[in-house]
Each structure stands twice: as C-alpha cells, then as structure tokens.
Amino acid sequence: MDTLKSILLVEDNIRDVELTLAALAEYNLANEVIVTRDGEEALDYLYRRGNFRLRAVGNPAVVLLDLKMPKIDGLGVLQQMKSDEELKTIPVVMLTSSREEQDLMRSYQLGVNAYVVKPVDFQQFVDAIKRLGVFWALINEPPAGSVRKSRA
Secondary structure, three states, rough: OOOOEEEEEEOOOOOHHHHHHHHHHHHHOOEEEEEOOOHHHHHHHHOOOHHHHOOOOOOOEEEEEOOOOOOOOOHHHHHHHHOOOOOOOOOEEEEOOOOHHHHHHHHHOOOOOEEEEEOHHHHHHHHHHHHHHHHHHOOOOOOOOOOOOOOO
C-alpha cells in the first residue's frame, strides 16, 4: 500500500474544526488530519519547527486554510507557501466565511487552488467538506515526484 499523505486543516474556530473532522470521517478518508489553530502554527508544521520539529518528513496532500485567523492570517500563510520552492506545489483550498471580493481576488493572486465559502447550513457544510477531501486527497494527481496517495 502506498503512503497516505495528511490533510492540514488550519482553522481557529473549534466548531468548524469539529464539523470538518466529522465530515471527513463520514466519508472514511484514511488520511490523517492535522489541525493547527493559526497561521503561525501552520507554518511551524510545514517547516517542521517548534512543536512539529520531530514530525515525519513530507508535505500534506492539501491544506484547508481559513482566511481570518490570529497571528498570521490565511493570506500570509498562502503567500509564504507559494513563494517557497518546497511548499508551492501543495494544493491550498481557502475555506472561509468571507464573501468579500477583495479576499477572493487576493487569494487567487497569491496562487490559491480553490476558494470555498463555508456554507451556513450544517448538511451543506458537511457535503462541501466531503467533496473537498475526496477530490484533494484521492482524485487530484500530485506533481511528479510527490508521494502517491491511496485510500485504505
């Protein structure tokens, strides 16, 4: 069996974390989901520093990134990732409640792969997360040289 890549969820709202984890579990994705609570912690994970200095080498299959967060916001994380040779090919999905045109435009200018507004309705939220997880963790083809993903 090929090695499964993790999913990095960067979200400061505990309710949204719980809903996202429940939605991914409902589809039985075997990928480990790593949760970080702000942009600084997400970058620590990606760069294997601080509390994550001993984590296994390798990048996540996808980063589900909230826009409005403490310390470093989603745009700051996205900008750092897309300017780094080791991180720029990781797919990033901005998962946010912001419908502001400037947030959408700035996200795409910085290289986001998808911009998804969090549905208010619980079932719509769960369905959206399941689709995101399936597409980015199972269907999407990573660049050559990346670890191939599979479903358990």
